[in-house]
Amino acid sequence: MNYNSYSFWLFYLAVLVLYWRLDHRRQNKLMLVASYVFYGFWDYRFLFLILLSTVIDFIGGLGVAGIELPRRRLRGLGVFLVASALLLCGGVRYAELWQGLLRLDGAQMLSALPTGLRDLAVPIGTAAVALVYGALLPHLYRLPAEHRRRCFLAISMVANLVILGFFKYCDFFIASLHGLLSALGLPVSLSTLGILLPAGISFYTFQAMSYTIDIYRNEVAPTDDFADFALFVCFFPHLVAGPIMRAHTLLPQVVQPRRLQPGAVEEGAVLVGLGLFKKIVIADNMAPIANAVFFRFAEGKWMDMSGAEALAGVYAFAFQIYGDFSGYSSIARGISKWLGFELVQNFRMPYLATSPSDFWRRWHISLSSWLRDYLYIPLGGNRGGARRQYRNLMLTMLLGGLWHGASWTFVAWGFYHGLLLCLFRLFRIPDAVSGVGWIAGARRLGRVVLMFHLTCIGWLLFRADTFSTAWNLAVLVLTRFTVTPMFLSAMATIAFYNLVLFLLEWALDGENRIERLLDAAWPVQGAAYAYVVLMILLFHAGQAYEFIYFQF
Amino acid sequence: MNSSTSSSNRGGRHRRCLLALGVLAASLLLLEIFTRTWLFSASKDFRRFATYDERARRLVESDGFRVALVGNSATDRGVDAAVFREALQHAIGHSIATDLFVADRSRINTWHFILERYFFSQGRQPDLVLLTFYENDLEDGNPIEIGRLAQFFTTVRDWPEVFRLDLPDLNQRAEFLLASVWATFAARERIKERALGALIPGYKPFAEHVNDVNYRHQAAQAGPVRSGSLRALRRLIDRAQQTGVRLCFVAYPTIPSQPYEVNPSVVALIRASGMDYLDLRRTTVLPARLYADEVHLSEQGRPIFSRLLADALAPLLARQGPSLPRQARRRPSTLR
Numbered sequence: 001m002n003y004n005s006y007s008f009w010l011f012y013l014a015v016l017v018l019y020w021r022l023d024h025r026r027q028n029k030l031m032l033v034a035s036y037v038f039y040g041f042w043d044y045r046f047l048f049l050i051l052l053s054t055v056i057d058f059i060g061g062l063g064v065a066g067i068e069l070p071r072r073r074l075r076g077l078g079v080f081l082v083a084s085a086l087l088l089c090g091g092v093r094y095a096e097l098w099q100g101l102l103r104l105d106g107a108q109m110l111s112a113l114p115t116g117l118r119d120l121a122v123p124i125g126t127a128a129v130a131l132v133y134g135a136l137l138p139h140l141y142r143l144p145a146e147h148r149r150r151c152f153l154a155i156s157m158v159a160n161l162v163i164l165g166f167f168k169y170c171d172f173f174i175a176s177l178h179g180l181l182s183a184l185g186l187p188v189s190l191s192t193l194g195i196l197l198p199a200g201i202s203f204y205t206f207q208a209m210s211y212t213i214d215i216y217r218n219e220v221a222p223t224d225d226f227a228d229f230a231l232f233v234c235f236f237p238h239l240v241a242g243p244i245m246r247a248h249t250l251l252p253q254v255v256q257p258r259r260l261q262p263g264a265v266e267e268g269a270v271l272v273g274l275g276l277f278k279k280i281v282i283a284d285n286m287a288p289i290a291n292a293v294f295f296r297f298a299e300g301k302w303m304d305m306s307g308a309e310a311l312a313g314v315y316a317f318a319f320q321i322y323g324d325f326s327g328y329s330s331i332a333r334g335i336s337k338w339l340g341f342e343l344v345q346n347f348r349m350p351y352l353a354t355s356p357s358d359f360w361r362r363w364h365i366s367l368s369s370w371l372r373d374y375l376y377i378p379l380g381g382n383r384g385g386a387r388r389q390y391r392n393l394m395l396t397m398l399l400g401g402l403w404h405g406a407s408w409t410f411v412a413w414g415f416y417h418g419l420l421l422c423l424f425r426l427f428r429i430p431d432a433v434s435g436v437g438w439i440a441g442a443r444r445l446g447r448v449v450l451m452f453h454l455t456c457i458g459w460l461l462f463r464a465d466t467f468s469t470a471w472n473l474a475v476l477v478l479t480r481f482t483v484t485p486m487f488l489s490a491m492a493t494i495a496f497y498n499l500v501l502f503l504l505e506w507a508l509d510g511e512n513r514i515e516r517l518l519d520a521a522w523p524v525q526g527a528a529y530a531y532v533v534l535m536i537l538l539f540h541a542g543q544a545y546e547f548i549y550f551q552f
Numbered sequence: 553m554n555s556s557t558s559s560s561n562r563g564g565r566h567r568r569c570l571l572a573l574g575v576l577a578a579s580l581l582l583l584e585i586f587t588r589t590w591l592f593s594a595s596k597d598f599r600r601f602a603t604y605d606e607r608a609r610r611l612v613e614s615d616g617f618r619v620a621l622v623g624n625s626a627t628d629r630g631v632d633a634a635v636f637r638e639a640l641q642h643a644i645g646h647s648i649a650t651d652l653f654v655a656d657r658s659r660i661n662t663w664h665f666i667l668e669r670y671f672f673s674q675g676r677q678p679d680l681v682l683l684t685f686y687e688n689d690l691e692d693g694n695p696i697e698i699g700r701l702a703q704f705f706t707t708v709r710d711w712p713e714v715f716r717l718d719l720p721d722l723n724q725r726a727e728f729l730l731a732s733v734w735a736t737f738a739a740r741e742r743i744k745e746r747a748l749g750a751l752i753p754g755y756k757p758f759a760e761h762v763n764d765v766n767y768r769h770q771a772a773q774a775g776p777v778r779s780g781s782l783r784a785l786r787r788l789i790d791r792a793q794q795t796g797v798r799l800c801f802v803a804y805p806t807i808p809s810q811p812y813e814v815n816p817s818v819v820a821l822i823r824a825s826g827m828d829y830l831d832l833r834r835t836t837v838l839p840a841r842l843y844a845d846e847v848h849l850s851e852q853g854r855p856i857f858s859r860l861l862a863d864a865l866a867p868l869l870a871r872q873g874p875s876l877p878r879q880a881r882r883r884p885s886t887l888r
Contacts, residue, residue, distance in 0.1 A: 006726035266569055292762040295769040489758035496752060522568040526575025533576055534583065538740045538747070 001041040003331045004279050004544055011038070016338060024257040028231050031339070035236035039199070042240075046198035048088040048122070049163055050234055055081050056159045057208040058229045059137070061222040063152030064215045068141045069224075077226070078130040085126040091119025149216055156212040164205045171195050172406030199550050200240030202403055206370055208233050211247040213374055220247040228254050235341070237332040241325070241549040243346040243366035250341075258340030263518070268337035270514050275330030277501065277532045282323030283548075284541035285497050289490055290317035290463065297469045307481035310473050312490035314456050317463045319498050322350065324548045325364070330511065348510040351455070354447040355431045356420040359455060362510075371400050389425070394418040404462070409470065413461040420454060497539070500531060580736070587736045587743070595742060597656065601704040607651050608670035612678055616647030617869070620671065621654070622663050623684040626804050628654040630684070630849045632858045639862030644869055655705075659689040660784045661696050661718045665705040667788070672795045681792070682865070684802040686847060687812040692781040698724060699738035702731035717783055782821055789825045800828035800868065802861065805835050807843045830864050 001008045015034045019027055040047055055077050062069055069077075086092075091114040100108030114120050140151050171192040178190040211232070214220040223229050232254050238245060293313025296302045302310070329346035336343045346366050353359035360368040379392040394415070401414015433444040457474070464470035508516055517528060592598045611618055619640070621631055633650050641648045653666050663683055671678065688694060696718060706714055711732075719725050731738035748755045792799045801822050803814050811833065822829045837860055842853030849857055 006723045010722070010726075263565075266565070288762050288766045291769070292765040295765055299769065299772075485754045486758055486761065489752055489754040492752040493748070493755070493758070496748070518565055518569065520568075522571035523575065525568060525572030526579075529572055529576045530579040534579060537580075537737065538743050540740060540744075542741065 032227055032231045035234040038236040042199045045089050048084055049198055051084045053208050054230045054233045057156050057212055058226055060152045060156030060212045061215045064149045065222045074134055078134055081130055082123055082127045085123040089122035090114050153212055153216045160205050160209050167195055167198055167201055169406045203242045203244055204233055207244050214247050237336045238343055241328045241547055243329055243344050244370050253341050260340055264337045266518050267514050268334040271330045271334030273532050275327045276536055278323040278327030281535045281539050282497055283320045284545050286316040286320035287545050290320050294463055297473055298465055306484045307477040308483050308487035311477045312487050314460055315494055318456050318459050321548055328547050345511055349505055351452050352448055353451045354433055355424050358431050371396050390422045393421045409461050409464055413458055416458050583736050587739055591739055604653055604670050608676055611649055611651045612676040614649030616649050618678040619650040619680045620678040621652045621682045622666055623654050624658045625656045626686055626847050627684040630857045632854050635855045635858035636862050639859040643862055643866035657697055659694045662701055664788045669705055672791055677797055681797055681799050682802055684804045686804045690785045690818050692784050698727050699731040702728050703738040802830045803833045805832050805838050807840050807846045810846045828868050
């Protein structure tokens, strides 16, 4: 159920109509159910992972704050978790069960139930862990305050990282180890496990982790209402692709009653319109242009391609990923506004950045600030001399790259951005170009163009499936740059789709000044709305692509 | 003071917003008028679809053996109706009336509704319907061009049937409903192509190249759609049997280096239902140079295939058609 599908909007409309008829507590319950239904559309079995993460962090957060949950509630959480494991991962064949129920066929219903121990592995494992953890908890509660805080924090971190590591990185590490051993002449038979990646696992895991860390740092008070906390973790507008919300921003909005702010409907509509435009018109129309180039490299059929055409493919990907991801974030912010929630801004015209630091203050802001606050600063940040600072930057960006996906090309992408940050600091290149007048303007423009191309080199690593694809493409661009009619058509198409969006975003300062549009004269507003709606209507790509960041 | 200012600001904003929405509504209305009045008459395809009802009536009222050819661009670019008619007339020695009812990128689902709308539901019975297909065109699960199906080939009466079998997905159904009532929405692909073609130099070859690379890659990754389900084919055969219309399915030839397989259960179903099946995939009379691409024939290949089709059809008609004269049972020259 994607934001660019009719089914999502029917679902959302149904939720919205019900939502504002309910009181605050019921609103939260409705949102919780809606969020689980929304996530369950991908693969209901992975809901169990969210529930597991939620229960662990709920107990962990309270434990860090020194709040002991009564035995009755702990038992209730344990039973809830085991029941969830049984229902979601117990190997029940629901379609068959349903058919059996419809036909009142007892044999068919029985055959739909779990048959062997293998089917019950997850519920049994969950029960075992719940029993052990339940037995340990009284001892953990009795520890001295500082020990107890650290213990609960460690349990929460380890649990989240184990879940993330297993589902996202296990196969990657097995394949990498296999490759390494083979390269060393040690042929060991290691096969990957074929683990499916749960949608949005990196997003909700990071959000849940930040909750416990913030409590540990005394920056946030925990909630003792499990439903509220569960909604904080799985609030559907941002569940699968962010923005990653911090507890101090989102949790109070969950806990306290909400109301529709004046102007929220109009602002939400502008955000949703912009978001759909960026996804449907920009990203989905750029995707085939970028794919046409990268597919040819992947198939080894690039020898007759000009370097200019290859470069156009990289440009197309740069706008595709921006339209795709920032489009998702804009829609998430818009639909949240209609529900009385405020999500943080995740993008601020990143391709106008003048330096790598500036870029990361504009691109995926919620992740870069997460990495800064929970990784870079704890590593020492800018303190301890230049060498330490460079090490911290490189480590942070390497892990940031790995966060995106389990592939060495993502690691290289992170490394490359770390390197850019270090080089700009080493040569003391200022983030912004100061001064006024046309010379300063030209210098600023030059920096923007330079930074855009540096970013595109990064996107080359990000998009390429292998290093050899990235290398061949880069070499082709540098050695066989011939302007062809195909290149000119590609560039004209890219400009056609992106130019007006760029002007619109520039006028609105990204999404910072939406009121400029809402306060503009009606013909201006009318022209803007007509442009966005007609483009969405008429320039819809033939194929709707899934949001790129769902895979992270 | 502040509160009254802010409330008057809000009031002003509200009024401006309503006026702006009026501009949007007016733009959509103008575009709809433009689409219905200009685009529909300017588009070769849409003009052609508008003639199908009249052509179907004329065909069934013609004298002689009446053949309706239904298919997609392969049929459109592969069959010259006049050459086919002449060749078939010559082969069976009987007067022939024929016409083409084609829609680009159409498959079994669309063909069903073309036949339903222009023949079956009107009580029109041609003597034979030839359906030329390629690879998995007769199987369920292929993409359907929803806008065209909604605007031209179905009516409200068909909606339950469309939802039951052709468009099982909620998103497709929503798109179909919108396309049924909103011509701009239904024709948006065409508007997009025309606009980009006019605005961007060299857009058409560029778009064809991009689509081709993407299509080939995706096809190589996924392979052809093999749902294994033949509900749409079964429905068409049932309907033809109910109305007493004879169907002949023709597996279309492709460039020799790109052969394709036909699902054996498709052939089995056709044969079990008593309908005809002609396999022209591996003909020797159409070398690669007679193709414009892998599937479509060139101008030179078109008359050759038209004659080949007539020659292949003649013995079937001679064998099964009780009303055909004796000379129709001559041995064809090229049938395998």
